[in-house]
Structure formats: structure tokens, C-alpha cells
Amino acid sequence: EAGVVQSPRYKIIEKKQPVAFWCNPISGHNTLYWYLQNLGQGPELLIRYENEEAVDDSQLPKDRFSAERLKGVDSTLKIQPAELGDSAVYLCASSSQAGGGSETQYFGPGTRLLVL
Amino acid sequence: AQSVTQLGSHVSVSEGALVLLRCNYSSSVPPYLFWYVQYPNQGLQLLLKYTSAATLVKGINGFEAEFKKSETSFHLTKPSAHMSDAAEYFCAVSYGGATNKLIFGTGTLLAVQP
Numbered sequence: 001e002a003g004v005v006q007s008p009r010y011k012i013i014e015k016k017q018p019v020a021f022w023c024n025p026i027s028g029h030n031t032l033y034w035y036l037q038n039l040g041q042g043p044e045l046l047i048r049y050e051n052e053e054a055v056d057d058s059q060l061p062k063d064r065f066s067a068e069r070l071k072g073v074d075s076t077l078k079i080q081p082a083e084l085g086d087s088a089v090y091l092c093a094s095s096s097q098a099g100g101g102s103e104t105q106y107f108g109p110g111t112r113l114l115v116l
Numbered sequence: 117a118q119s120v121t122q123l124g125s126h127v128s129v130s131e132g133a134l135v136l137l138r139c140n141y142s143s144s145v146p147p148y149l150f151w152y153v154q155y156p157n158q159g160l161q162l163l164l165k166y167t168s169a170a171t172l173v174k175g176i177n178g179f180e181a182e183f184k185k186s187e188t189s190f191h192l193t194k195p196s197a198h199m200s201d202a203a204e205y206f207c208a209v210s211y212g213g214a215t216n217k218l219i220f221g222t223g224t225l226l227a228v229q230p
Contacts, residue, residue, distance in 0.1 A: 004159070033217070040125075042206050042220025043160070056217065091159060101212020102148045102167040107159035 002026070004108035006092050012114045018080035021111045025073070025094030032069060033105060034077050035091040043091055049075065079113075087115045118143050120207050122221035130229050135179075135194040137224045139207030142188065147209040149190040150218065151181055154204045163205075166190060177201070202228045 005024040013019050025032050030051050035043035046065070048056040051072040060067065064083070069075040079086055089112050093105040123138040141147060148167050152160040164175025171183040181192045190207060204225045208218040 040222070042120075042208070042222050043218070044220070045217040048217060093160075101210040101216050102165065104150075104162050104165065105218060107152075107161070109157070109159045112157075 004092055004094055004106055006090075006108035006111055008111055009109060010112050010114075012116065013082055014116050015084055016081040018078065019082050019113065020079075021077045021090050021092075021113075023075045023077070023092030023108060025075075025092070026096075026106055029094035029096050029106070030072065031095045031103075032075050033093040033095075034067060034075070035093065035107075037089040037091055037110070039088070046077070082113075082115045084115050087113055089113070118147070118209065118211065118219055120209050120219055120221035122205075122207050122224050124224055125222065126225045126227070128227040128229060129197045131199055132196050135192070135197045135201065135226065137192040137205050137207075137226065139181075139190045139192065139221060140188050141190065141207075141209050143209070143211070145211065146183075146185055147211050149181075149183060150208040150210070151175065151179070151190075151192050152206045152208060152220075154206065154223075156203075160206065163192070197226075197228045199228050199230065202226055 032049040034046040037043040047060045049069045067077045089110040091110045092108045095103040095105045119142045121140045150165045151163040154160045164173045166183045174180045179194045204223045206223045207221045
């Protein structure tokens with residue numbers, strides 16, 4: 001079974017430029033998560049989707065961040081414009097159940113963003 | 117606020133020695149508990165999880181963890197460290213419900229000396 005796929009793996013941009021990250025979850029997983037991992041820290045949830053609905057986006061900085069999951073499968077996370085402080089690893093995860101809390105989240109390899 | 121504390125950001129052991137990585141959670145309601153491992157430039161991989169069944173949970177690669185409600189702890193252990201165990205380890209909690217999400221600790225970087 002293929003795992004969670006993310007692209008690109010690495011991205012270097014200048015500040016104020018836009019950037020987009022793509023995620024394809026494990027087939028059949030209806031729940032998709034985007035996490036932000038700063039250097040030396042644990043991941044923090046940005047947004048959680050149940051199918052195509054964003055059910056928790058309370059930690060997403062909506063002034064510059066946006067996300068979509070139009071057909072309830074793959075998802076895109078966008079930053080516009082990027083700031084120096086956005087340099088981090090952006091992780092995508094998926095799971096097959098919703099709301100229980102005990103389900104395993106499967107993580108992709110992440111996109112490492114460097115903003116210059 | 118609910119949180120997870122991992123005591124020791126860096127732990128170093130000799131190959132063959134006991135591995136003990138500490139995790140405490142702050143909540144009066146027992147959560148679901150997870151240990152993930154992250155190798156360099158890779159995503160997180162689940163080692164094991166506690167879901168209110170047996171308090172001693174066995175995971176992959178010889179790791180296990182014991183849930184102790186009285187101590188609000190979920191420490192990770194392995195009897196004998198291998199060089200391949202060198203990685204960063206994250207403890208996480210989840211409470212389910214409408215705000216279902218993993219809350220991670222800050223991680224412990226495990227070094228294994230030959």
C-alpha cells in the first residue's frame with residue numbers, strides 16, 4: 001500500500017513569494033491533516049479535513065495561509081506571501097476514521113520550506 | 117491547556133543498554149497516547165499507541181510503553197539499544213471528539229553510542 005505522498009520535498013523561495021504544497025493521502029483515508037513542524041519542535045496541527053470539509057482550521061493563519069481539498073482526496077496548502085518565519089517542515093497525514101481519537105495518523109515525508 | 121512533556125531533549129545510550137524516554141501528559145481525563153519516531157528527513161512513523169486496553173503496550177522494533185494513570189505517564193522503553201534506533205522520538209496525546217488532533221511533545225533525540 002502506498003503511503004502519504006507529498007511534493008515537493010524541498011522548496012527555497014524569497015520572502016513575499018507564494019508557495020504551494022501538495023499532499024495525496026493513503027487511498028480510502030477520508031481524514032487529512034496538515035501539520036507545521038518548526039526546528040526542534042513537535043508538529044502542530046494547522047488544519048484537519050473530513051472528506052472535503054475543513055472541520056478544524058483554528059490554528060491556520062488565515063491572513064496568509066489557505067488550504068483546499070476539493071474532491072475529498074488530495075489537498076493543497078498555500079502560503080501567500082511567505083515570510084521568513086514560515087521556514088519549517090510542512091507535514092501531511094491521513095487516517096481512516098474520524099472523531100474517535102485513537103486512530104493512527106500516517107505521515108508523509110514532509111516538505112521542507114526555506115524562505116530567504 | 118492539555119499538553120505533553122518529554123523530559124530530556126537529548127538522550128544518549130550505549131549500544132545494548134536500556135533505552136528509557138519519558139513522557140508525561142497533563143489532563144484529568146486519560147487520553148489516547150502515542151509514540152512516533154522520526155528519522156532524518158522523513159515523516160513520523162507510529163511505534164505504538166495506548167487506547168485504553170492493556171496498560172503495557174508493545175510496539176514495533178522491540179519498543180514498549182506502560183500507561184500509568186496515577187503518574188500521568190507513558191514512558192517508552194527498549195531493553196537493548198541498537199545503532200538503528202538513533203532518531204527523534206515524539207510522544208503525543210489525543211482526546212478525540214470535535215477537536216480531535218494529536219498534541220505532540222517537543223521530542224527527544226536519541227543517540228546510540230557504539
